[in-house]
Amino acid sequence: MKTDIVIVGAGPAGIFTALELIRRGSKKKIVMVEKGVAVEKRRCPKAKTKDCVNCKPYCHITTGFSGAGAFSDGKLSLSYEVGGDLPTLIGENTAQELINYADGIYLEFGADTKIEGVSDYEAVKEIRKNAIQAGLKLVDCPIRHMGTEKAQDIYYRIEQYLIENGVELMFGYECDNVILQEDKCLGVVIHKGEENLEIFADKTVIATGRRGAEWLEKICAEHSIAHQPGTVDIGVRVEVRNEVMEKVNDVLYESKLIGYPRPFKNKVRTFCQNPGGFVSQENYDDDLAVVNGHSYKDKKSDNTNLAILCSHNFSYPFNQPIAYAQKVGELTNMLGAGHIMVQRFGDILDGKRTWEKELAQSNVRPTLKDAVAGDITAAMPYRSMINIINFIQAVDQVVPGFASYETLLYSPELKFYSNRVKMDKDLNTNVKGLHCLGDSSGWTRGLMMASIMGVLMGRKIAEQED
Numbered sequence: 001m002k003t004d005i006v007i008v009g010a011g012p013a014g015i016f017t018a019l020e021l022i023r024r025g026s027k028k029k030i031v032m033v034e035k036g037v038a039v040e041k042r043r044c045p046k047a048k049t050k051d052c053v054n055c056k057p058y059c060h061i062t063t064g065f066s067g068a069g070a071f072s073d074g075k076l077s078l079s080y081e082v083g084g085d086l087p088t089l090i091g092e093n094t095a096q097e098l099i100n101y102a103d104g105i106y107l108e109f110g111a112d113t114k115i116e117g118v119s120d121y122e123a124v125k126e127i128r129k130n131a132i133q134a135g136l137k138l139v140d141c142p143i144r145h146m147g148t149e150k151a152q153d154i155y156y157r158i159e160q161y162l163i164e165n166g167v168e169l170m171f172g173y174e175c176d177n178v179i180l181q182e183d184k185c186l187g188v189v190i191h192k193g194e195e196n197l198e199i200f201a202d203k204t205v206i207a208t209g210r211r212g213a214e215w216l217e218k219i220c221a222e223h224s225i226a227h228q229p230g231t232v233d234i235g236v237r238v239e240v241r242n243e244v245m246e247k248v249n250d251v252l253y254e255s256k257l258i259g260y261p262r263p264f265k266n267k268v269r270t271f272c273q274n275p276g277g278f279v280s281q282e283n284y285d286d287d288l289a290v291v292n293g294h295s296y297k298d299k300k301s302d303n304t305n306l307a308i309l310c311s312h313n314f315s316y317p318f319n320q321p322i323a324y325a326q327k328v329g330e331l332t333n334m335l336g337a338g339h340i341m342v343q344r345f346g347d348i349l350d351g352k353r354t355w356e357k358e359l360a361q362s363n364v365r366p367t368l369k370d371a372v373a374g375d376i377t378a379a380m381p382y383r384s385m386i387n388i389i390n391f392i393q394a395v396d397q398v399v400p401g402f403a404s405y406e407t408l409l410y411s412p413e414l415k416f417y418s419n420r421v422k423m424d425k426d427l428n429t430n431v432k433g434l435h436c437l438g439d440s441s442g443w444t445r446g447l448m449m450a451s452i453m454g455v456l457m458g459r460k461i462a463e464q465e466d
Contacts, residue, residue: 020458
């Protein structure tokens with residue numbers, strides 16, 4: 001099979017590459033390969049079964065058109081300060097201009113016009129002052145919240161737009177490898193069931209998301225695609241009553257706090273805050289269950305959940321941070337008999353496990369109903385656990401009640417984007433014709449930053465046609 005451009009992965013980075021090429025009037029033939037299904041066919045059976053059934057061959061929450069982000073909280077961060085390290089590659093001004101541009105596209109396809117977190121400047125100043133006193137940094141980022149269910153509608157419209165404009169979407173195909181000839185990429189090898197296919201293309205764009213980070217790391221190592229081990233995030237999903245987070249939810253919607261707690265001084269941050277949201281389970285390859293959070297526009301719970309992530313960087317002689325994080329997750333899954341584990345913060349401080357009957361008597365009732373009460377500290381690395389405990393106690397100075405006895409901690413929350421592919425500001429790798437985008441590239445984290453990387457890629461390819 002021959003095409004002009006092949007895009008592997010139909011998440012935001014891949015989608016916006018194709019979208020921008022169309023908007024720029026490109027005449028190139030575009031083929032997009034996606035392991036999952038079309039967005040309108042993505043269904044998580046847990047709504048009916050009440051328990052995660054570990055769907056095969058992949059989890060519908062993490063895989064399919066629009067990727068994992070659209071099926072979690074559906075939030076667009078509108079500041080270059082949030083979403084990864086891409087601004088260090090392309091420049092802060094360029095990143096912000098691209099965010100404004102991509103935000104306009106989301107609006108065209110039906111995103112809510114309301115922007116959260118920009119209404120009360122004096123209240124933000126008060127929260128920032130409290131954060132400074134606690135040794136934390138507040139990043140007050142404007143948020144456009146699409147919502148988990150609304151995001152699916154928006155991406156469906158984008159999906160149909162791509163089809164109407166000639167993009168060939170190949171669902172159910174998994175990419176096995178890239179085709180290289182010396183220092184040039186000629187395309188990819190894919191399969192679907194027993195069918196094996198080679199796609200030859202002038203441009204190959206790999207945008208496989210966090211789920212594809214480990215695969216891309218192996219491809220880089222196999223073919224000497226310049227890369228380096230980056231950061232891996234290990235943490236927990238915290239859940240408290242809405243009343244505890246009421247002020248922050250009203251003023252900021254999503255409070256992005258960063259700290260470097262003693263004694264280790266690793267970077268620890270909040271991520272993906274969901275007011276009135278629901279804690280959820282995602283399944284990765286090899287039956288690895290990880291925790292995440294959903295936030296709907298119309299459906300609300302009594303709780304707010306958010307991630308607390310501890311960043312780990314490794315140097316000589318160890319260079320497999322993704323494998324390290326996976327081992328942490330596997331050990332936690334083992335203790336939870338294949339389920340997400342949950343523990344009360346007070347029980348952690350008391351050195352005891354949490355029991356189901358204690359959760360039933362608590363003010364904070366788990367929104368992830370099939371989470372198993374237990375002891376997450378039996379699997380969490382000491383360094384990570386101490387960082388998380390100290391960070392939670394610091395956040396309590398900003399949000400009183402955050403470090404209460406009944407605060408729930410779910411584990412494991414892992415982010416797989418540690419492999420950093422080396423590229424220039426035009427998104428070229430050391431292999432001609434090969435480009436790596438989005439969270440799997442190690443440069444972005446989240447919907448918006450992945451989207452703008454796709455926009456930039458589309459522009460760079462279109463410029464070569466002019």
